[in-house]
Amino acid sequence: MGRNAFTKNVPEHTFATLNKESSYTRLAISPGVINKHYTPAQLQKIAEIVGEDGAIKYSASYYLLISVPTEKRLEICQQLEDVGLYIAQQGAVVDMKACDFCDGEKMEAAAITEALYKTFVGQAVRNRLRLNVNGCASACYNAMYDDIGLVYQQDSFDVYVGAIPMGRHAQAGKLFAKNVSVENIEAFLQEMLHIYNEFARENEPFHRFFKRTKAEAFWANLRVSHMD
Ligand code: SF4
Structure with a gap:
């Protein structure tokens, strides 16, 4: 018990490191405003979209933050919504x-x-x-x-x-x-x-x-x- 608590304090892929190599957009996603439970299918879709080299992080606002290539952003948003995920709007709203x-x-x-x-x-x-x-x-x-x-x-x-x-x-x-x-x-x-x-x-x-x-x-x- 507890053996992994500090094994990886510095993540390999972060939004900042990814953006040094290419252009990424960060999406804040969740199963809904009220619902906090992800389904296995949703988690599989997230893993498939982010892949081995992307970044997934949880935030203090109940969202998962995921990095997606900026040029594929619209197509990916559609895929996430198709499995029932909610994507938060960004900016001064x-x-x-x-x-x-x-x-x-x-x-x-x-x-x-x-x-x-x-x-x-x-x-x-x-x-x-x-x-x-x-x-x-x-x-x-x-x-x-x-x-x-x-x-x-x-x-x-x-x-x-x-x-x-x-x-x-x-x-x-x-x-x-x-x-x-x-x-x-x-x-x-x-x-x-x-x-x-x-x-x-x-x-x-x-x-x-x-x-x-x-x-x-x-x-x-x-x-x-x-x-x-
Ligand atoms: S989740 Fe917490 S705040 Fe919301 S109804 Fe239940 S006890 Fe109340």
Whole structure:
């Protein structure tokens, strides 16, 4: 037991070393936003696509990062989607994380999570922004450590903002609004993103923007306007 814990601390193939030889694109893939289980067929397809010489790495955002030759990117994306894999959009857009809803046993918030995904994921924002939805107060997928964390309980969400996900000042977000109803959460987030896009500086991360503006009236107005 444990004999391989440190046998290969420096990987042979990384995204950086591959790109010295040729042009590679990195894809972030997963079995879905909620589902965290890969099938053998999906793993076989990933292995086939990456081959002996490519790079596969897991990330802190529940994705596998794989290197693919840039000129074959579109064709490979199609193959990955054909085996049911999800490919995250890159860049300054809204990305979504979610818990696994106890592997499908606590699905009360799944439908609204999917609705929020359809509305927000891929929406252009000042800087990449992660929305993390957790299906109960246990919040075991760390919703409060992402830009906007939603914690579901009894037909409503507690909304956390301002988390600093990494660095020496890393910290959890603070509770921004309590019990925003399922009916209101989409409009609530829409307004939050509108404020961010309207008043943030170019490329300003959400947590920095929130820290700089948290005393502004627009945040107080947002809280009040969506109280039930
Ligand atoms: S946050 Fe709650 S619903 Fe989601 S996986 Fe954890 S315990 Fe299950």
